[in-house]
Amino acid sequence: MKTIRIVIAGPRGRMGREAVSLVQKTDHFQLVGVIDRKNDGGDLADVEGFSGIHAPIYTDAARCFEEVKPDVLIDLTTPEAGKKHAEIALHCGVRPVVGTTGFTDEDIKRLTALAEEKEIGAIIAPNFAVGAVLMMKFAQMAAKYFPDVEIIELHHDQKLDAPSGTALKTAQLISAVRPSKKQGHPDEKETLAGARGATYDGIPIHSVRLPGLVAHQEVIFGGNGQSLTIRHDSFHRGSFMSGVKLSVETVMHLHTLVYGLEHIIE
Numbered sequence: 001m002k003t004i005r006i007v008i009a010g011p012r013g014r015m016g017r018e019a020v021s022l023v024q025k026t027d028h029f030q031l032v033g034v035i036d037r038k039n040d041g042g043d044l045a046d047v048e049g050f051s052g053i054h055a056p057i058y059t060d061a062a063r064c065f066e067e068v069k070p071d072v073l074i075d076l077t078t079p080e081a082g083k084k085h086a087e088i089a090l091h092c093g094v095r096p097v098v099g100t101t102g103f104t105d106e107d108i109k110r111l112t113a114l115a116e117e118k119e120i121g122a123i124i125a126p127n128f129a130v131g132a133v134l135m136m137k138f139a140q141m142a143a144k145y146f147p148d149v150e151i152i153e154l155h156h157d158q159k160l161d162a163p164s165g166t167a168l169k170t171a172q173l174i175s176a177v178r179p180s181k182k183q184g185h186p187d188e189k190e191t192l193a194g195a196r197g198a199t200y201d202g203i204p205i206h207s208v209r210l211p212g213l214v215a216h217q218e219v220i221f222g223g224n225g226q227s228l229t230i231r232h233d234s235f236h237r238g239s240f241m242s243g244v245k246l247s248v249e250t251v252m253h254l255h256t257l258v259y260g261l262e263h264i265i266e
């Protein structure tokens with residue numbers, strides 16, 4: 001199998017560290033550089049926790065892509081940095097695999113148009129865990145029969161974006177199959193602002209942030225005298241890595257942007 005040259009943005013982060021380890025243990029993956037906001041010009045091997053893993057560190061994404069010429073960028077940073085890195089990657093002919101969340105519908109549209117213009121593959125996956133992708137697909141199936149639904153997403157308290165990318169993607173998949181509606185009593189009033197959560201196309205989304213959690217979501221459907229709950233739990237970040245591997249391999253054969261792993265998992 002041809003070796004895939006990879007740059008990871010955000011290597012010191014919780015997900016970035018897992019991704020570095022995935023690349024290290026995959027024979028046909030090669031880490032050729034990292035993008036970090038610290039240690040510009042240094043070697044990753046000199047950063048705590050990366051002993052023996054040599055890769056040049058860049059703060060400037062464009063310079064990184066120009067000098068190490070990767071096939072793929074894996075971005076696991078922040079919403080602002082992730083959008084910037086994905087755009088620069090597409091301009092430089094590098095295929096982005098973006099796990100970073102906090103992208104708006106407009107961001108996805110803009111990056112999709114850019115990928116199309118450059119005829120280059122890209123993947124934006126709000127959740128790389130196979131179980132989470134199934135949860136979203138099952139929720140979309142259930143919404144045809146149970147149009148009343150609320151999403152509760154629960155994450156660790158260091159998460160920057162709310163709602164989670166997974167909750168937004170779930171709401172988007174559901175809203176694609178059910179007519180838009182306002183749920184609950186038409187005259188309901190919040191006596192405490194935010195009590196009914198945020199809404200996406202009329203679907204309430206509630207975000208919980210607590211230490212000890214990793215990544216969890218419940219999609220609760222209500223019907224006449226019955227309820228259906230679909231739940232997924234990621235107990236550690238290893239749960240995301242098979243999806244990262246699949247995305248890196250798949251993006252090499254794409255010529256457009258794919259938003260969501262449900263489009264590439266068979």
Ligand SMILES: NC(=O)C1=CN([C@@H]2O[C@H](COP(=O)(O)OP(=O)(O)OC[C@H]3O[C@@H](n4cnc5c(N)ncnc54)[C@H](OP(=O)(O)O)[C@@H]3O)[C@@H](O)[C@H]2O)C=CC1
Nearest residue numbers: 010012013014015036037076077081099100101126127128
């Ligand atoms: N798609 C999926 O399956 C999953 C997606 N995620 C998403 O991935 C992202 C990262 O999550 P997580 O690892 O928990 O977050 P962390 O905060 O642990 O890691 C983010 C890393 O990005 C670095 N960073 C910030 N800005 C820049 C920049 N401009 N250039 C390079 N590096 C930068 C941070 O540096 P510093 O340490 O200096 O702040 C940090 O090391 C989030 O958006 C999260 O929602 C998370 C889990 C699964």
Ligand SMILES: O=C(O)C1=N[C@H](C(=O)O)C[C@H](O)C1
Nearest residue numbers: 101126127159164165166215
């Ligand atoms: O920040 C996280 O941790 C996670 N972020 C993603 C999201 O926003 O959905 C994926 C997963 O839930 C973990």
